[in-house]
Amino acid sequence: MRISPKELLAQRGQLDKDVVAVIVDGKIVDLHTPIDPPEKLDVLRQDNPKALEIIRHSTAHVMADAVQKLFPGTQVTIGPAIDNGFYYDFARPDHKHFTDADLAQIEAKMVEIIAGAHDFRRDVVSRDEAKKLFSQMGETFKLEIIDAIPADQDISLYRHGDWMDVCRGPHVPNTRFLQGVKLTSVAGAYWRGQESNPMLQRIYGTAFPSKKALDAYLKQLEEAKARDHRKLGKELDLFMMSDLAPASPFFLPRGAFVYNTLIDFVRKQYARRGYREVITPQIFDKALWERSGHWANYRENMFMAFGADAAEDVHEGRTPRGIPLSDVFVSASDKTKEKLAGSHLDYVCGCKAMNCPSHCVMFGAQRRSYRELPLRIADFGRLHRYERSGVTHGLTRVRTFSQDDAHIFCTPEQMQDEIAKFMDFFYAVYDALAFNKIEIRLATRPEKRLGTDAMWDQAESALSKALDEKKLAYIVSEGEGAFYGPKLEFHITDAIGRSWQLGTIQVDYNLPERFELEYIGADNTAHRPVMLHRAILGSIERFLGVYIEHVAGAFPVWMAPEQIALLTVADRHNDYAHQIRAELEAKGIRVVVDDSNEKLGGKIRNARNLRIPYLGVLGDKEVEARAVALRSRTEGELGSIALDTVIERLVKESAYPLS
RNA sequence: GCUGGCGUAGCUCAAUCGGUAGAGCGCCAGUUUUGUAAACUGGUGGUUGUGGGUUCAAGUCCCGUCGCCAGCUCCA
Structure with a gap:
């Protein structure tokens, strides 16, 4: 006999005023919906x-x-x-x-x-x-x-x-x-x-x-808004935007420093984790994209490029031949397409939106032995993607960016171990950067896909096994994989609650096929390698956007554009300031001196607003004792400390994590 | 791309009904010589995103366009 929880609770005298619903078998049921009287019934109160x-x-x-x-x-x-x-x-x-x-x-x-x-x-x-x-x-x-x-x-x-x-x-x-x-x-x-x-x-x-x-x-x-990276980017002179290059950040010196430091940090890890870095072209013949499949599947997200001769053809309205431009610019608005109608080009190039095709070209350019595998090729190359207007956002969705991208060519047998190694690498980096809430999604086979079910079984199980081994919780996104293979996505939430995909690892059977990649196995016959696409930070731009919010603009000492600001109390301390600036710089410490005629309070305020990790106040006492009155961003005033001790401290804190 | 909102000084913002574009910060100069979150005085700063229209008169109203913001869709 079914009964509503409301009546049930009333019978038991448990219908308190703050009961919103009940929990039966772990499921929330409201007071209106009839249920079979359960053995156990928990009430869900208003403030739960x-x-x-x-x-x-x-x-x-x-x-x-x-x-x-x-x-x-x-x-x-x-x-x-x-x-x-x-x-x-x-x-x-x-x-x-x-x-x-x-x-x-x-x-x-x-x-x-x-x-x-x-x-x-x-x-x-x-x-x-x-x-x-x-x-x-x-x-x-x-x-x-x-x-x-x-x-x-x-x-x-x-x-x-x-x-x-x-x-x-x-x-x-x-x-x-x-x-x-x-x-x-x-x-x-x-x-x-x-x-x-x-x-x-x-x-x-x-x-x-x-x-x-x-x-x-x-x-x-409101607090989240205050740490929005677009606002902080401006306040901290990290980057700017211009109408002349929509959705394309200009990194100012302070931002560029942080950007390069992130890359440098990853690069140092590559050196000890068996990656080799390459530099590849920016613009490729359309033939490359046809072969990789991007021309068919990704063209509307690509920037096109052509030489001056070809552009002149269009401008002069020469005889139509070659590719209709309206066909090239599939993402153009109807108005633009109208303008382009009748314009043709013989020769079109694509600006790279991904590094993988050129890495395939490199792999295929030589006869490869199984002894070379796994081959890990890293590339910080600049990518351009034509994102539709209306989808771009600060640093987190831009039209030009670079990734800490790498492709691992390996045998199917090596795949799982490579994924496990990647997970270690990934978590080492995120631990070092103080991220502890990362959501993992395993995106599995979509309906439209390439490859056999056996291949998908192997790839999906390689990914899930690696997660299970590391005891990492994940959500399965059924059917959300790319058509060429399954992937793990690592998502992180920004200050305003928006979730962004940062790192990823994807199994790819498609590109090795399209580029007819082979290696010679121990059996002296040719085999097709598996390709893993992987990035840890993902887009450096996006990562930086999320990271700025994560640390509210207060970069750790090793990453901070300026590590210490020397603030003089009066003019007579300026010489000393410049003298110890030179000493600090000689030890590789990044210093800025404020010798303006601002009062000390004002100098402190300015330096703190820039989130400089250490402030060194220099007055009569410090000059006399060759000391610095140190003030830490996190610990407050530390008192007058001998210069050598300060140097020692800063040098120590300047070391990259994981080094 | 779609729906809506918004573009005023380097930044943050003001300008009543369509009637002489302002303030603070910044920047520059001078004064001050300063001890832990904003010294004082003066000066500088604008084709109101941009193109057109209506009007005696447009930052303000109308149309186009570019960009930004929120969301949707997209992100093989």
Whole structure:
């Protein structure tokens, strides 16, 4: 005999005022949904983080209610809870969008509805009933949703007050549970996430069990904003952007120093981990990309290049021949394509978007022996990818970047060991850089793929075995692998909660095939090698963006563009400052002297704003004692310390990790 | 690429209904000689992203374009 948890709890006298739902067999069930009386029943209280999702989804219902009351004729679609809140997508009959003023109005209406302390109710109806109900209401999107519900599933309606929605739940018992509600933004979103579908109006919001929890969240958001790498990049003179090269950072001296130091750090590891570094061309004949498959599959993300002669052909409007340009620039807007119509080029080159094809060319240029394998080829080459406008973002999604990229050519038998070695390398680097929250995803075979099932079995198991051996938790992204092979992706979250893929390791059977790569085995016959694509930091640009936020601009001593700022108390200390600057620099320490006529407080403020790890105050006492009044970014004032001791300390802290 | 918002001094921002473009910081000069998070005075700084239109008059209104921001889609 099924019974609702609400009744069950009431019978047991456990229906406390703060109970949002129950947990049965580890699953959250709201108080409305009938269950078989379980042996064990845990209650989920309002302040439990697990209750957030229920609160947020219920808030989405209230928002949809408010919207429909204020904007009659607006259709509802879906409104799930998400990581930091919820959203609901609407279709407005007039195709208008919601303004900020609308949001305020909607929020006020929501508060009104919540104050009504309406119970949520759950009703199960037949498919026909549901369809009849919603078609009467003119909710065409809901009809599509009902049709998409599997036949063996109940169709439940959730109501509060006079409003209802087809919904699986779960929901809170009463609108009074919805305190701490805020609408945050509006945006367009495609129906069912398909670009070809109509665009709906999405309203984002968030909700917490209390006003206090909401305020704490809003404050945290603000703090995250303060460490946004785009803001810090400007404040710390790390990089700049220009309209003249959209989505392409200009690294200023301080940023370039950090950038190069990261590369240098990885390079030092390569030296001891059996990698050989190469330098490869930037622009290649189109034939290379045809062979690698990029021309067919990746062309719209590539920058094209051609010589002055060819460009002149187009400009002068010479006889059409060769490749139609509209065909080359597949990603161009319709307007650009119109302009290009009739223009042809004999010869087109592609600016490299990836290093792998040129590494294949290098591998294939010689007869290779199994004794050379595994061959690990590293390349920090600059890549260009034509990212569609609207997807770029600070340093984390740019059109030009370089990666700590390497390709490992090996035998199928060597693959697993190489993956394990990579995992060691990877975690050594991330430990050294103080990252401890990294999410691993194993992306497995997609529907459209190359290679035999046996190959995929081997590759996927090599990846998962390496993870299991290292006892690393991971999420399987079913079908998310590349068409040429499965991969591991390493994701990290930035200050504002956006997740970015940094490192990766991918198994590739495709390119060795396309480039007909071979090595001579111990049996004196030719074999095809496996190719592993791998990067640890991934795009240096993206990594740096995430890293700036991770450390809030305070780079560790070994990476900091300036390690110590010497601040003179008065003019008469300037000579001493320059004298010890030379001594520090002779030991390889990066020094900046502030001998301006700013007061000491001002100098300290400026240096601290640049997050310089050490400040050395120089006054009469220091000059006399050949000392530095040291102040550490993390430890505060350390008092007057002998120059030699300071040098020793800085030299020690300048060492790269893992060295 | 799509939906919406926004582009004013190097930076952060102001400018009421369409009516003489401002402030702070920075920068430059001078004064001050300073002991642990902002000394004082003066000066400098603009084709209001850009092209067009409406108007006696446009930072403000309209159209195009470029860029940025949020989200969507994309990221073999």
